[in-house]
């Protein structure tokens with residue numbers, strides 16, 4: 443498959459000419475820099491910041507700019523079933539019964555359907571404030587014969603390129619049905635690769651990456667991959683790639699791990715691997731205090747997906763203890779029942795408030811500022827953008843904005859709640875009360891969305907319709 447983009451199509455990730463912005467203010471490392479002139483190079487990276495200067499002719503004028511959010515965990519195909527599993531199918535619906543319904547879609551979706559669905563979903567995500575996505579991709583085999591293992595990944599690469607969404611493609615190693623199994627169930631065969639096939643797939647996909655795209659390593663979970671297989675992959679691949687794994691999402695998984703590995707999943711992972719800043723533990727919901735502290739100290743990122751975790755009834759992440767120990771976190775849209783990063787931040791904070799019967803949990807434990815200067819919206823957005831950068835690249839972000847890709851949300855200064863907010867409360871009002879107040883989305887210095895809609899909204903909506911109609915016709919949704 444050569445690719446899906448139409449002739450003449452130019453991805454927003456492609457190079458453009460150097461340009462200059464003037465922002466009423468830009469948020470950098472927690473500080474609002476007023477009247478800022480911002481120089482960008484041809485790759486859309488920030489080369490110059492001048493503060494307190496007037497606009498000049500040729501500047502692109504903007505209001506308040508904040509960093510756009512990296513999406514650290516996504517299974518884009520699951521958007522097709524968002525809101526479709528909200529009926530009771532037994533006396534005890536849970537994650538495992540939801541998973542059975544998800545498998546029908548996972549096994550049936552074609553590369554063309556995945557491409558259309560991903561274009562529509564990524565474009566919507568972008569318009570709501572996500573700049574890039576870590577795609578946790580396990581739909582490897584295509585066709586009834588279970589052949590070609592690159593067609594589905596190619597559909598994801600092409601869709602992200604068409605939309606101009608930064609992409610960290612995470613091909614998943616998925617080897618067995620559970621801790622005690624030595625093979626996959628028949629309905630999981632599409633996901634399965636040997637270690638040799640997995641390494642070949644990484645090689646093949648490496649040559650297909652477009653600008654703004656990279657690869658990372660991914661192990662489905664300790665249920666699905668043995669320590670030996672993980673070790674083999676880690677030894678055969680670059681030491682600076684990000685590594686992602688689902689872990690401790692479900693209480694049943696923790697119980698099985700204790701019984702069969704002798705330790706809890708996070709505990710086992712920390713004891714058997716050099717878990718460092720390039721590691722991303724997705725969910726990590728069920729941890730003891732000791733595990734929580736040890737994970738925080740490892741400098742790995744806990745990738746939290748609050749709307750999906752709530753939707754699936756997973757549990758509540760121990761955020762207060764984790765941030766007290768200096769833990770890093772990112773957010774992800776996971777099952778894509780929700781595509782808005784502000785909603786993930788809200789869910790994360792509100793889950794904590796309900797659990798602890800207190801307010802303003804995010805940022806309240808390790809911050810050295812006086813209590814009245816600590817703001818939940820501010821803390822959530824900044825921690826998640828920094829953690830998300832780390833999840834996306836495998837690197838710890840440097841302080842400051844210079845050299846970074848200019849992925850920004852421009853807030854709407856005409857929105858009454860933002861217009862009349864004190865500077866210190868601008869992000870709180872955006873995150874908790876006015877998520878719709880995104881005026882424009884700028885990725886690598888190019889405008890991709892206005893007022894919550896992608897620039898080519900109608901095209902993407904049609905693609906979404908085409909994909910869903912086709913899946914519905916085949917009774918996959």
Ligand SMILES: [Zn+2]
Pocket residue numbers: 515517578688724776
């Ligand atoms: Zn997931």
